[in-house]
Amino acid sequence: MTWTVTPEPPDSPTATALWRAYYTEVSDRYYLRHENRRTDPAELQRELAKRTGTELTPPTGQLLVARYAGEPAGSAGVRLLSSEVAELTTVFLYEKLRGKGGATPLVRAAEDAARRLGATRLILDTRSDLVEARALYARLGYEETAPHNDDKYAEHWFSKVL
DSSP states (O other): OEEEEEOOTTSSHHHHHHHHHHHHHHHHHHHHHSSSSSOHHHHHHHHHHHHHOOOSTTTTTEEEEEETTEEEEEEEEEEESSSEEEEEEEEEEEEEGGGGOOOOHHHHHHHHHOOOOOOSSSEEEOOOOHHHHHHHHHHHOEEESSSSSOOOOOEEEEEEEE
């Protein structure tokens, strides 16, 4: 089976389904860790309604969709924060497809997209409970840094020179 990664409009049905799966998983993990509950469906709908995805469209961003054997499998977004710095965001693979080698080409494609947008450095934030993500970023050469934002959910910040 092969992996492909291609740009996708943020409002496509594929992107919408992936964003819903991403938000549900990271939100559920957060609430189970801190409040011993899953995400309230009404809260999920409110958060999804706020996400237009316009920041992930050219010329200042890009949404990428990974496919495994032609089927949607995950996504990653890149958005310019300045002329030289881009942020890697919403990196996600469906759980059933993790461990099949898709995360590396997905992040590498996001790095290439950031370069095409003119970025020379890529930054990101993540949480402590997302241990798989932190391991991936370290393996791909991202270095943990001081905080670059005040996002209430961010606990670890990373940077990579492109």
